[in-house]
Amino acid sequence: MATSTVPRPGRETRDSVVIRFAGDSGDGMQVTGSQFTLETALAGSDFSTFPDFPAEIRAPTGTTFGVSAFQIHFGGTNVMTPGDAVDVLVAMNPAALTVEVSDLKVGGTVIVDTDAFNERNLKKAGYAKNPLEDDSLAKYQVLKFDITKLTADAVKPHGLSSREAHLCRNMWALGLLLWMYGHERTATIEWLNRKFAKKPVIAAANIAALNAGHAFGETAEMAEHMVGYVVPKAAVQAGRYRTVSGTEGLAWGLIAGLRAAGIEKMVFAGYPITPASALLHTLANLRAYGVVTFQAEDEIAASGAALGASYAGALGVTSSSGPGIALKTEMLGLAIATELPLIVIDSQRAGPSTGMPTKAEQSDLFQAVHGRNADAPLAVLAPTSTADCFDIAIEAVRLATKYMTPVIVLSDGYLAHAAEPWLIPREAELPRFPVTYRTEPEGFHPFLRDPDTLARPWVKPGTPQLEHRIGGLERDYDSGHISYDPDNHARMTKARADKIAGIANDIPLQGVALGEDHVKLAVVGWGSTFGALYRAVQIARDEGLDVSHIHVRYLSPFPRNLGDLLRRYDRVLVPEMNNGQLVKLLRAEYLVDAEGFSKVTGKPFRVTDIVQRIRGGAPPPSEGSGLGGEAG
């Protein structure tokens, strides 16, 4: 645990702080942010992080489209999002400054490496004049350091080339920021020693740069400008914590679900696609947990292999982003027709088509709920946070296996990469819902339904005397054989619909996340916007506004009380990172006069967007909050 949170003389207290590290793709901003996050966690603060990296793998150096950023919001209370506006911007080059400075608060601090503000870089960033030499940054506190030179001096004893020395700049900046917030460096030093175990000189040089940055703050060479801060610890439930990203939460949750269901093997089949590939990468390293990962030739084959695995009695899981989910549609139809469990993780991104692969959106809701030929119902769930990704994955396994149905989990590009602290659960305390494979031949046919769940039996090929044939052709309700009978098709269509609708009786009633169930306004959201909506409603309530927050995790079927709950409010506002999808489903399902509030910029909602809208105003124009869509 960190010990240096006691304010030394001169340190000011801040409830919470938003820092953004920004630089060139090659400047190591993501690792800098991750290490700052780790030290923040060890110091006991709550936090929420958001990496924002470019689509280009290696964009030309110094260009605006090559800027990579990592934002962390940390503090003692109310850290629900990565933060709307930035308190401290670390800009490693002019491109980073020009791209990111608009999010800096007036009076906020910007730390720059003066060496990077040379003519060439300024020109690449589109600056006609050096912004450090005119009054264009007058509304901010600008801390100008020659980080390049200070780093070079610090690593000099280690005999690095000038290029290698340049790569240590991020550690110098990290050292300075760790000093500013009174964080330790121990975990970072351990990490550097581990990462560069085979290159001890590089490890030592990076540590030297880190220490030099820290010492630079400590010795306060620019004491009149440099202030140290102290941020309080968070008052959270006692226990053992770690950092979890949405990707990790889903991966571990799937394994926990596999265990809970007592299934021997998971076959996870994917195809490379941003931002979903991270889940494939994570699970590829978890073979010891009964996970087989399969990188298929395309999205269709990935879903096919997953469904084939489920047919054979394993847990079939496939994952993609919107364009890939579109390709899986036919296999979802087959999974629905043959009533086999299948889990589909959709890491949504901005579209249509290729859209903006690295930017988050919640625009696959319609695709998930309705995007198939014919009447093809399935279950749809959406995690509300990175930590909830773990729980929702377990729930997806439960529903898929209990109801013999595909389940789509709607994550998004933001959740996939964002990270939060997580109270680590114990395996012994996790739910258990063991599946039963049918082995009894007496009275068997493949579409014999459980009277309660309407689910058909799951039979592993290899089971004697239960040999049977299933497929995409319509089948007889009473025998499972191919049937073109008109009345039978109507009966089967209804059975498929009733089975999914019945899940509503097996999921929690819709609760109110914050507030009462009868006030003037309900703010209703789903998925990764939970933090922003919750915090906005909290602020509005502190202002005395009559508002509550409802967040829907089960999107198909909806919780059975959702309609009654929504009708208790005078107004229902549905903020979504799409052009109005949940709002239309709610209106269609419940005939409630819900209003939409869209944001389709590829960036998460800011708390202030929601607060303004709750107050009755328009969102701030600078952010270009989508279409401000009054959908529906």
Next chain:
Amino acid sequence: MTVTTITDAQLAPKDYASDQEVRWCPGCGDYAILKAVQKACADMGLVRERTVFVSGIGCAARFPYYMSTYGFHTVHGRAPAIATGIKLANPDLDVWVMTGDGDGLSIGGNHMLHVLRRNVDLNIILFNNEIYGLTKGQYSPTSRRGTRSPSTPLGSIENPVSACAFALGAGARFVARSIDTLQVHLIATLKRAHAHGGASFVEILQNCVVFNDAVFENITGKEVAPDAQVLVEHGKPLLFGKNKEKGLRLKPGKLELEIVPAAPDVLVHDETNRPLAQLLAALEPPFPVAMGVLYCNPATSYEREVVVGTGGSLDALLNSERTWEVVP
């Protein structure tokens, strides 16, 4: 293949038939293939509950419904992907993929390429009738140039793909060809395919009586067959003709086959020789069409190389990186 060690010699071909009425057109070549497969199953004593027939869409794809084993009638072209998933879930199942020229080489061409290259242990049986039957007679990727069909009223202007040459190009390690009416040869070929560990690819020339009747008559007709086919057997000379009076040999100085009178320098078939298999696969009239096992060169199959464990501690995983304790 591991499953062949568990046999039930008691079963007759009819025991592999399901109770479903077979609904192919009268005279369809598929009946002969169904009969051959059931006979091969009986001869090999396949255990029904451990055998799975997977198909895509098309006339051939009805096949699983007529077998008393496990069966999965899936989506057009995707059977190789689904069968791969089945093998990943349970490598001990005996999985057959029943496909056609449209299913396997057009809409499912990509999957066919990759399942062969990966060498998943499947028996892939491709019914080639050079036409789309179930959709009423459009030309297929194996139709010859000039094929007149509802979608090519002036005759097809496309070049056909050779199923066996495609399979070899994809890296298949077992490639064979037979004919629906050649029962003894077909059954023997199916048994060879089944005995091969890894992906086995068998092309069966199959007559569609309704939309493409007699399209193979120039190869399979009783009168022409001896000259139009060369039955290849490992270690035996590549001879053909009514009295085996003709043979194939390498044209001196060229990498191509030529027809010569039976003589000592006729090529001896070596089914482990991929370049030879490629030459044989590509033979078409006026050369004799090669029948039998063109290539067989086993290697460890894909699913056998997959590493998976089960005992990992979830608690250890969840606590695997930096953690911190918050005390009350």
